[in-house]
Amino acid sequence: MLSKRANIVPASPIRRLVPYADDAKKRGIHVYHLNIGQPDIETPKQFYEYIEKYKNEVVAYTHSQGILELREKFSEYYKSWNIDVQPDEIMVTNGGSEAIMFALGVICDPGDEVIVIEPFYANYAGFAAYLNVKLVPVTTTPEEGYRMPSYGEFKKVVSPKTKAILFSNPSNPTGVVYTKEELEVVAKFAKEYNLTIISDEVYREFTFDGSKALSMFEFEDIRNQLIIVDSLSKRYSACGARIGTFVTKNKEFYSAALKFAQARLCPAETTQYGALGLLEADEEYMKKVIEEYKIRRDVAFEEISKIQDVVVKKPQGAFYLAAKLPVVDSEEFIKWMLSNFEINGKTTMVAPLSGFYATPGLGKSEIRIAYVLNAEKLRDAILIIAKAVEEYNKSK
Amino acid sequence: MLSKRANIVPASPIRRLVPYADDAKKRGIHVYHLNIGQPDIETPKQFYEYIEKYKNEVVAYTHSQGILELREKFSEYYKSWNIDVQPDEIMVTNGGSEAIMFALGVICDPGDEVIVIEPFYANYAGFAAYLNVKLVPVTTTPEEGYRMPSYGEFKKVVSPKTKAILFSNPSNPTGVVYTKEELEVVAKFAKEYNLTIISDEVYREFTFDGSKALSMFEFEDIRNQLIIVDSLSKRYSACGARIGTFVTKNKEFYSAALKFAQARLCPAETTQYGALGLLEADEEYMKKVIEEYKIRRDVAFEEISKIQDVVVKKPQGAFYLAAKLPVVDSEEFIKWMLSNFEINGKTTMVAPLSGFYATPGLGKSEIRIAYVLNAEKLRDAILIIAKAVEEYNKSK
Structure with a gap:
C-alpha cells in the first residue's frame, strides 16, 4: 500500500546510523558526534x-x-x-x-x-x-x-x-x-x-x-x-x-x-x-564563531592527514571535511567503530559519504566529518578514527 | 519555466482576497475577519x-x-x-x-x-x-x-x-x-x-x-x-x-x-x-473555550438565518458555518463587500466556498464563516453581511 516515492526516498545517511550510536551509549561509551552539522556554539541570546x-x-x-x-x-x-x-x-x-x-x-x-x-x-x-x-x-x-x-x-x-x-x-x-x-x-x-x-x-x-x-x-x-x-x-x-x-x-x-x-x-x-x-546579533558574534571554526578546521585537517593513505585536501569553507579513508566500506567501518571500538570509553561517529552520491557505488571509502566540537574534543575524536582505521584493517 | 504543478496549485481561497481587505483598511474601514480560522482566544500561558x-x-x-x-x-x-x-x-x-x-x-x-x-x-x-x-x-x-x-x-x-x-x-x-x-x-x-x-x-x-x-x-x-x-x-x-x-x-x-x-x-x-x-493546560481552559464557541455558534447561526432565502443548517462542531446566500457568485459578493460596502466604517470578510469544492462551478453561492470573534463583534459582522446582501442584489 506504500507509494513508490515512499520506497525510493533514502533514509538519511546522517541519521540512519543513530541506533548504533545509541547502543554504544547504552554500553556506557561516550560518542563524539561528528556525523551531523549540529554546532555546539551558543545561539545568540x-x-x-x-x-x-x-x-x-x-x-x-x-x-x-x-x-x-x-x-x-x-x-x-x-x-x-x-x-x-x-x-x-x-x-x-x-x-x-x-x-x-x-x-x-x-x-x-x-x-x-x-x-x-x-x-x-x-x-x-x-x-x-x-x-x-x-x-x-x-x-x-x-x-x-x-x-x-x-x-x-x-x-x-x-x-x-x-x-x-x-x-x-x-x-x-x-x-x-x-x-x-x-x-x-x-x-x-x-x-x-x-x-x-x-x-x-x-x-x-x-x-x-x-x-x-x-x-x-x-x-x-x-x-x-x-x-x-x-x-x-x-x-x-x-x-x-x-x-x-x-x-x-x-x-x-x-x-x-x-x-x-x-x-x-x-x-x-x-x-x-x-x-x-x-539578525540583530552583532558582527562580533560571527567573527568569533568563524575564528573558532578556523581553529577546528586546522585541527581536523591536521589530525585526519596523519592517517596513512588518507586522501584529503584542506577545505576552505562550511564546517565539513570530506576524506577518503583506507577502508573498503566506510559505512561498515563506522558501524564497527560504534559497535567494537573505543579508547578510554570513547568512540566517534561520522557520516558515510556514499549517501551523498547519486551514482551507486561511489564514495564508499569516503566519510564526512562535521567539525562541530571544540579543538580538544575534535583532536581526541579524530585520533580515535585514526586508531580505529588501523585496528579495523588488522581485523579484516 | 514554471512547472505544471506550480500552475495547478490553487491560490488559497481563504487568503487570496486579502488584498481587498488590505485596501479597505487603507481607506480606514475596519474589517471583521471571519474568513480564516484564526481564533482570538488567548493561548494558554x-x-x-x-x-x-x-x-x-x-x-x-x-x-x-x-x-x-x-x-x-x-x-x-x-x-x-x-x-x-x-x-x-x-x-x-x-x-x-x-x-x-x-x-x-x-x-x-x-x-x-x-x-x-x-x-x-x-x-x-x-x-x-x-x-x-x-x-x-x-x-x-x-x-x-x-x-x-x-x-x-x-x-x-x-x-x-x-x-x-x-x-x-x-x-x-x-x-x-x-x-x-x-x-x-x-x-x-x-x-x-x-x-x-x-x-x-x-x-x-x-x-x-x-x-x-x-x-x-x-x-x-x-x-x-x-x-x-x-x-x-x-x-x-x-x-x-x-x-x-x-x-x-x-x-x-x-x-x-x-x-x-x-x-x-x-x-x-x-x-x-x-x-x-x-498539553499541560488544564481541562478548565478547554471547557471555557468550547462554551465560548457554543455562544458564538448560536449567535452566528441566529444572525445568518435572518437573511432571506439563505440555506443554512445549525452546525454541530468545529468553529465554521457554511451557508448558501442568495447571490450568484459569493466571491464577487465578498470583493464587493470589501470594496463598496460599510456600516459605520465597518465591513466583513468571509471565505467564498467555491475554493472548497473540486468540482468546477459548485459552491458558487456559498460562503464559510469562521466564528472566531466574540458574540458582539460576530453579531455586528454578520448583520453587515445581511445588509450587504440586500444592497448587493439591489445594485445588480
Whole structure:
C-alpha cells in the first residue's frame, strides 16, 4: 500500500546510523558526534530575548511569506552581501529544507531532472524523491579536491528533461569554496541551456584563509533564473529554529512558491520573532564563531592527514571535511567503530559519504566529518578514527 | 519555466482576497475577519512558560519524529480520547499541514487518486497538486446539511487509482459532526476497497449540543489502514506554533513518513517545548473555550438565518458555518463587500466556498464563516453581511 516515492526516498545517511550510536551509549561509551552539522556554539541570546519581547496573547498565523519585519531585516542582510533583494523577493521557510522543496516544486514536474554536483547534501535526494524529481549527478573526486566539474562534464548530462542545477557553496559535504571562475561555469551553463540555478548558500559566512563565498547573484545575466536557498541554522547555531529563506527576483517563481507556502499557512510565528533577534546579533558574534571554526578546521585537517593513505585536501569553507579513508566500506567501518571500538570509553561517529552520491557505488571509502566540537574534543575524536582505521584493517 | 504543478496549485481561497481587505483598511474601514480560522482566544500561558523552562544554550535539531517527551504527552492525550497509540506511533509535524502532506506522500504516487468529501478544507487541493495527486470529490449540499454521502456515492467514484479517502471530522468548512453510522460508511468503504483513511481530526474537541466527534480509530478493523492527522493550532489557539501530528499504527506508513521527516530534519525545537506546555493546560481552559464557541455558534447561526432565502443548517462542531446566500457568485459578493460596502466604517470578510469544492462551478453561492470573534463583534459582522446582501442584489 506504500507509494513508490515512499520506497525510493533514502533514509538519511546522517541519521540512519543513530541506533548504533545509541547502543554504544547504552554500553556506557561516550560518542563524539561528528556525523551531523549540529554546532555546539551558543545561539545568540537575542533569540530568546526577541521571543519574550514579541510575545503575543494569541500565538497566531503570520503571513505565509513570513513576517514583514523579518523579511525587511533579511533584505538588509542580503544587501550587505551585495545581494540586492527586496522584502517581497524573500520568503521565510521552515528551514533551508523547505526552501529547497519549494524551489524543486516550482521548477520541476515528476520525471524532470536536476543536475547536482556529487557528493552533495544528502537530503537533496530525499526532497527530490518526495517530489518525483530525478537528480542527475556530475561527479567530483577526493583526489581532485572535489573541485567544480568542467563545462564539458555538465554538458554530458544535460537532457531535454533537465530543469535546474542544484548545489551548495561553500559545499556541504566537502567544504570546498568555489572560485569565481568555477561559479562562472555554472552560470554560463545555466544560461546556455536555460536552466534554473538553485543556489544553496547557507554556509556563506563560513570561509577561511581569505577565501570568499561568492553568491550566484554576482552573475547579473542569470538573476532571473536564480533561486537562492538560505538558512539561519548554521550561521547563528540555531538549527532548531527552523528558519530559512527562499530568495528570488523572478516574480513567477515567487508567486508559485507563495501558493505552496499558503497551503501550509506559515512558518512558526514564535521562532520568526526569534530569528528577528538573531539578525540583530552583532558582527562580533560571527567573527568569533568563524575564528573558532578556523581553529577546528586546522585541527581536523591536521589530525585526519596523519592517517596513512588518507586522501584529503584542506577545505576552505562550511564546517565539513570530506576524506577518503583506507577502508573498503566506510559505512561498515563506522558501524564497527560504534559497535567494537573505543579508547578510554570513547568512540566517534561520522557520516558515510556514499549517501551523498547519486551514482551507486561511489564514495564508499569516503566519510564526512562535521567539525562541530571544540579543538580538544575534535583532536581526541579524530585520533580515535585514526586508531580505529588501523585496528579495523588488522581485523579484516 | 514554471512547472505544471506550480500552475495547478490553487491560490488559497481563504487568503487570496486579502488584498481587498488590505485596501479597505487603507481607506480606514475596519474589517471583521471571519474568513480564516484564526481564533482570538488567548493561548494558554504554559506555551511561553515551557519555552522559558526548556531554554537551551544551543537551539538544536530534535529527533525528526519530535521530542520524545512531547510524543509521550501526546500518547497520554490520545489515550484519554480512546485512541490507543504509543509515542513511536506519533510523529510531530509542522502543523497538521505537514502531516497531511506526509500522508499523501506515503500513500500516493503521481496520478493516484484520493477521494474527498466536498466541500473540504481548501488546502487539501494545494497539497495534492504539489504532490501530483488527484482529488476526486463526492459532493454534499447545503440543502441536505452537508451530511455524509452514501456508500453508493463513494462507490461511484472509486477507480483502480484510488488510494485513500481524506476528510475532516468535525468538518472544516461545514461544521458537520458525523454520526457513528455515517463514519461507518467510510470505514466499510475503505475496508472493501483496501483504501487508506486519512482522518483529519483537528477539531475533535469542538462539538456542541451533546454531539461527540468519534475518531476513525473507533473502527478496529481499519486501524492498520488509518492515518490520523492532528494539530494543536485550534485546540489551544496556537496556530503560530505550527505543531501537528501524524498518527498511525501502521509501521510501514510510519517508517516511510519518518524518511520524509528526516530529510526536513525536525519541527521547530522551541515550539515543541511550547507544545509540551500546551498539553499541560488544564481541562478548565478547554471547557471555557468550547462554551465560548457554543455562544458564538448560536449567535452566528441566529444572525445568518435572518437573511432571506439563505440555506443554512445549525452546525454541530468545529468553529465554521457554511451557508448558501442568495447571490450568484459569493466571491464577487465578498470583493464587493470589501470594496463598496460599510456600516459605520465597518465591513466583513468571509471565505467564498467555491475554493472548497473540486468540482468546477459548485459552491458558487456559498460562503464559510469562521466564528472566531466574540458574540458582539460576530453579531455586528454578520448583520453587515445581511445588509450587504440586500444592497448587493439591489445594485445588480
